[in-house]
Amino acid sequence: MPVEITQRDYSLIGRDTRLAEERGLANAEWYSCKISRQHLKELMQRRDGPAIRDTLIWAALLIISGTLGYLTWGTWWTVPCFIVYGVVYGSSSDSRWHEAGHRTAFKTVWMDDALYEIASFMVFRESVPWRWSHTRHHTDTIIVGRDPEIAVPRPPDLLALALSFFSLQRVPKEFGKMVRHCFGRLAPAEETYIPHEERHKVYRNARIYILIYAAAITWAIVIHSILPLMYIGLPVIYGAWLMIIFGLTQHAGLAEDVLDHRLNCRTVYMNPIFRFLYWEMNYHVEHHMFPMVPYHALGKLHQELKADMPKPYNGLWEAYREIIPTTLRQVKEPTYFVRRQLPATAQPVAALEPA
Amino acid sequence: MTDPWIEVCATGDIEKEDLIRFDLDARTFAIYRTADDRYYATDGLCTHAEVHLAGGFVMDHIIECPKHNGRFDFTTGRAQGAPACVDLRTYPVKVEAGKVFLNPGLPGD
Numbered sequence: 471m472p473v474e475i476t477q478r479d480y481s482l483i484g485r486d487t488r489l490a491e492e493r494g495l496a497n498a499e500w501y502s503c504k505i506s507r508q509h510l511k512e513l514m515q516r517r518d519g520p521a522i523r524d525t526l527i528w529a530a531l532l533i534i535s536g537t538l539g540y541l542t543w544g545t546w547w548t549v550p551c552f553i554v555y556g557v558v559y560g561s562s563s564d565s566r567w568h569e570a571g572h573r574t575a576f577k578t579v580w581m582d583d584a585l586y587e588i589a590s591f592m593v594f595r596e597s598v599p600w601r602w603s604h605t606r607h608h609t610d611t612i613i614v615g616r617d618p619e620i621a622v623p624r625p626p627d628l629l630a631l632a633l634s635f636f637s638l639q640r641v642p643k644e645f646g647k648m649v650r651h652c653f654g655r656l657a658p659a660e661e662t663y664i665p666h667e668e669r670h671k672v673y674r675n676a677r678i679y680i681l682i683y684a685a686a687i688t689w690a691i692v693i694h695s696i697l698p699l700m701y702i703g704l705p706v707i708y709g710a711w712l713m714i715i716f717g718l719t720q721h722a723g724l725a726e727d728v729l730d731h732r733l734n735c736r737t738v739y740m741n742p743i744f745r746f747l748y749w750e751m752n753y754h755v756e757h758h759m760f761p762m763v764p765y766h767a768l769g770k771l772h773q774e775l776k777a778d779m780p781k782p783y784n785g786l787w788e789a790y791r792e793i794i795p796t797t798l799r800q801v802k803e804p805t806y807f808v809r810r811q812l813p814a815t816a817q818p819v820a821a822l823e824p825a
Numbered sequence: 826m827t828d829p830w831i832e833v834c835a836t837g838d839i840e841k842e843d844l845i846r847f848d849l850d851a852r853t854f855a856i857y858r859t860a861d862d863r864y865y866a867t868d869g870l871c872t873h874a875e876v877h878l879a880g881g882f883v884m885d886h887i888i889e890c891p892k893h894n895g896r897f898d899f900t901t902g903r904a905q906g907a908p909a910c911v912d913l914r915t916y917p918v919k920v921e922a923g924k925v926f927l928n929p930g931l932p933g934d
Contacts, residue, residue, distance in 0.1 A: 497874060511843070514882045572894050577884075579905075598907070605893045605908045609874055667910050762882050762891055 478614045478726075478804070480623040482659040486615030490727070495613045501730040502759055503778040503817070505771075510760070513767045513774075516577035520766040521569075524746065525585065528566070531558045536701060543697060552700055556709025557747070559701075560637075563592035564713040565749035565765075571601055574764040575749075591679060593713070594637070594644050594706040596651065598672045599660055606663045611758055612726050612734040618659065622722045624804040626797045637710040651676035712747065719789045720754045723796035723808045730819050731758040733810050737772060737782040738789045755779055777815040830919065830926040839864070839925070844888065844899075846879030849929055854916065855879055856925060857899050859886060864918045865899050866927050872897075872904065872911035 479486040490496045532555060539551035569575040570586035590597035603618045610616035614623075622631065633639050647657065654673045656664060664672065686702040696704070725733045735755040745752060753768035756775060763771050772782070783789040792808060799806050812819065833847050839858040846869055847854045853869030855878040871878055871890040880891035888899045895909030902913035917928040 507840075507843075511840075511882070516884065573896070574894065601907055605873075608893055665910055668907055760891075761894060762889060 478624060480614055480620055482615065482618055482662050484615060488615070490610070490613050490615045493727070495610065495727055495729065496616050497609055498729050500611075500759075501732070501817070501819070503775045505760075505774055509774065510763075513760075513771050514762045514764075515767075516574065516764060517766070518577045518581065520764075521575040521581070521585075524749070525566075527746070528558065528562065539700065540697070552705075552708070555701075556705045557712050558709070559592055559705035560707070560709025561712035561716070562747040562749075563589040564717065565747065565751050567593050567595060567600070568604070568751060569749050569765050571604055572761055574762065591682070592705075594641060596644070596648060596672065596679065597675055598668055599647070599651075599656075599664055602660075602664045602668065608758065608761060611731060612721050612724070612728075614726050618663065620721070620726075621718060622797060622800075624726075624800050624807075625802070626800050628797075628801065631797070635711040635714050636707050638707070640710075641706055648676045648679055652680055715786065716744070716748045716751070718793060719752070719783070719786065722793050723800070724810065725807050728819075731755050732778075732780055732812060732816070733819065736789060737779065738786065739782055739784050740786065744786075777813065778817055780810040780812055780816075829928045829930070831929060833866075833918075833925045833927050836862075836864075836920055836923050836925055842883045842885075844879055844881070844883055846877055847927065849927075852929065853877065854927060854929065855888065855899070856918065856927065857883060857888065859883075864920055864925050866916040866918045867897070867899050867902055867913040871895055871909065872913060873908045 481487070535551050535554040535558065539548050539555055542548040542551055566575070566585055567589035570582045570589060573579060573582040575585065576582045586601075587597050590600060607617050607619040612620055614620070630639055650657065651672050656669065656672065683703055686698050689698040690696055719736050719738050721734055721736070724736065728734055732755055735758050737755045738752045740748065740752045750765040750768045751757060753772045756763065756768050756771045759775075760771060783792070796806070796808055831849060833856050834845065836858075839845050839856060841858055841862070842860045844855050844857040847856050848869075855867050855869045857865040857867070859865070867878070867888070869877055869879065871892070873890065873895045874892055876890055876892040878888055878890055882889045882891070883899075886898055886900045887896050887905065889896050890909065893908045895907075896905035897903065897909055897913045898905060899913070899915070902915040904910055904912050916930060919926045
């Protein structure tokens with residue numbers, strides 16, 4: 471019997487959660503492009519070198535821009551310094567959080583875990599809940615009622631979207647969760663994906679985060695200056711915009727409730743600077759299909775799988791020429807989405823069609 | 826008494842530092858070969874999301890799940906941290922005359 475969809479319920483404990491389970495969309499088997507085991511093994515090889523190099527450059531950018539910001543504080547020269555600092559801190563920490571969270575950035579596990587904890591703090595995401603949230607995102611990518619990381623639910627809330635460029639809704643929401651976790655409580659949705667044995671870590675880390683922010687705020691009050699908060703806290707707001715520009719290209723406007731990443735993820739070609747800041751997450755279809763392949767091998771994986779993939783977007787401009795009109799149209803027509811076209815060389819899409 | 830050992834494959838059927846999936850009735854196993862030609866066996870599904878480990882990646886004595894990157898030490902079955910929190914069950918393996926044999930034990934063992 472066809473399911474009549476009106477307003478979708480994007481919560482993880484609502485009507486669409488039940489529908490997703492009934493339709494076999496929860497924890498389902500996904501399409502995977504064919505690739506030889508031998509070649510995949512080569513691509514999956516972990517290395518410390520690229521991530522150590524990139525992390526040193528990343529840290530150097532933070533230190534140099536932060537120092538120049540301090541030295542020029544009180545002049546207009548401080549503005550470009552903190553623009554750079556903000557983007558590195560508040561935007562590119564997202565990709566570091568992401569790659570280290572998968573433990574694919576480095577070969578050495580403690581390096582991944584250390585970067586993950588630091589980047590989680592920087593991007594204002596509690597490390598434990600967000601690891602589990604992202605795990606669910608990979609299990610049930612853009613499955614309504616299952617995926618906690620659907621950035622643009624339909625119909626899109628344009629005001630929320632605009633505010634997201636400066637995290638103006640996300641930060642209060644995450645702060646509320648942090649406070650709740652400090653008191654040893656989870657939200658009902660979090661209880662669906664954070665196992666019991668991990669919950670004490672959630673509460674412990676939330677208390678550490680709050681203490682660090684309290685120290686930064688106290689320092690700012692004592693010296694009568696917002697300068698300390700320009701380094702810790704505020705970059706999450708003034709530096710978030712590039713994270714959103716990159717992040718929206720991943721799934722916005724594409725199909726919901728399909729079991730084929732070729733239909734609900736975008737691969738977007740980017741210049742080397744953007745790929746450094748985004749740590750190659752522009753190869754997003756490839757990442758979702760083979761999350762074991764480290765960021766530095768995604769370009770090669772892309773070349774390998776191209777014939778079985780939709781045409782990639784030639785830059786952010788081309789991606790946004792699709793995303794913006796689609797998002798605007800979805801405000802009035804929430805069932806509309808972009809149907810990705812597969813080339814003649816590609817394997818056909820599995821039978822399940824989006825609702 | 827029934828021989829508890831089940832023939833899985835020839836030793837050369839598993840690449841070095843790799844694994845294969847082995848199904849036996851309703852059960853599924855992962856059979857591993859290390860770089861120095863030692864063989865191991867565990868349950869075939871990740872304890873986190875029940876994904877077949879056979880598509881995963883072997884690094885030394887670690888198997889990484891292909892779906893969520895959960896890791897296990899396949900020599901002991903021990904989970905190596907989130908999202909892998911529950912250990913894998915391991916099974917005895919032996920090599921005789923160029924063949925790999927598995928002792929799957931009894932369900933619930």
